[in-house]
Amino acid sequence: MKNMIRFSPSTGSNSPDVWGVYEADTGSIQYVVADPATRKAALIDVVQNFDPRSARTDFSSANQVLELVNENNLEVQWVLDTHPHADHMMASYYLKEKTGAPNAIGEKVNEIAKLWSDYYNLPNQFSPRDDFDYLLNEGDTFKIGELDVQVWLSPGHTLGSITYIVGDAAFVHDTFMYPDSGTSRADFPGGTSKDLWATLQRILSLPENTRLFVGHDYGKDGREPQWEATVKQHKLENIHLAGNVTEAQYREQRDARDATLALPDRMLHALQVNLRAGKLPKPEADGASYFKIPANKF
Template sequence: MSDPAIRAFFDEPTNTVSYLVWDKQTGRGAVIDPVLDFDMASGEADTRSAEAIMTEAEKEGVSIEWVLETHAHADHLSAAPMIKARTEARIGIGEHIRDVQKIFRPIFADETLKTDGSDFDRLFSDGDRFALGHLEVEVIHVPGHTPADVAYKIGNHVWVGDTLFMPDYGTARADFPGGDARQLYRSIQRILALPDETKLYLCHDYKAPGRDEYQWETTVGEQRRTNVHVHEGLSEDEFVAMRDTRDAGLSVPKLLLPSIQVNIRAGRFPEAEDNGVHYLRIPVKMKPAARG
């Protein structure tokens, strides 16, 4: 099988990397983890980041057949519906998105939220395979960051979502509802069991201290030897203890509330009101002193 053509698109406001991936022989392609530009302060959404991907696809003669989400992101909103509307691409995600929907429906007290995954066009199971032109895409279930995380493997190339970061930065957090550090460790071991030369493409980079440039490509061998959180010789219990301690000190992503509500609907906002405005919910937990 030939290698796919790959273009990466980095969104600095959310530190997110999206990818355009295609079969060079047929021009059939997919977009992985596209970003919808969203300003929390004004409530304005824009598609300039997704437009850049669409422009590149047109330039390269790529027919986008899939929008592939590695998971329901908590730090950016998905532009999947915009790409689907332009291309008729199908939106795919791991089948355990249903678990994530069931977790968050009561948190947002949203009776309109479906919990059967039907907002998505395809729910992938572990080991599923599908064609992208002459390329074959394999789905690997890698829970831990969320229950629904999947990686997409094409030959010697794997898009791992938030499971791993660059070796000098470490691994994903596991403290969101449904997250599990022990599951995350085991998922990472599945990825690290691949051949050393396997190329890994990440969903985020935050520039580890001492590094001047953003990076989002690494290899299994590099991760196994030098990842600061999960290198060879680190036990599962040691990883869980580290991850639990680290997660306890992390702040909440600033776009978590809008991102989760939109992304578990396959990037769709709740229906607009008569004034044409879409509204999202903000759960407010009052501390005793604030209740009056």
């Protein structure tokens, strides 16, 4: 079954066209961001499909994104991720091979790789500098066609999450949810509600008409999945932040909620793939790749 696609057109000068492609198994939104003038595009947070019951992977979602690119006569200039995802595997390396475009993620993925090397007891098995072409820092800039892209370090959900700001569009990943669902969890290793609060406030300092594109939605109360809302909408309607909520109040409710949440069912599989830019572990003597899953650590 095809994933749901929704189009958010450019609003004018220095504003990108944005397609959101919803991946229902993980509630993830994958993005195609394009310069209307040059038709150059970036792909953000595209999913590599994974069945945790059989440990099978495939690239049906990534291929749908590539079909969308072709249908709209776009040229992929960048393959981007916002962080090493815990709830889905990334398709970064696959898309790099298919398009020839460089792949990138935040520079602090090196620290995340060290952290998870210890959890997996896999010393020297992750080398983000080898698997990603660019490791981006706070304040870095680059272009999608003629559009300027700013990189913000946005920790909280992970210690190395980054936000991409393209004109009046910001790709804010696992920070905000849709306003009726609040904000994202901050209890994974390296994440903190203190850092997440600071990140949320910084994003809310953007112009009020900025379109915020979130990383996940789960169709609250049976509504259709949604993933775009403006800064102004979040200020007025976000259930975790509206109404002059203080940092202490926010952190108390965030930490209490996080204490009730189970780990994502793909997390321990996904991180050892995502820290390799979406590549499976190195094949063993029989030609097959094997996951290493720590017992009783979480």
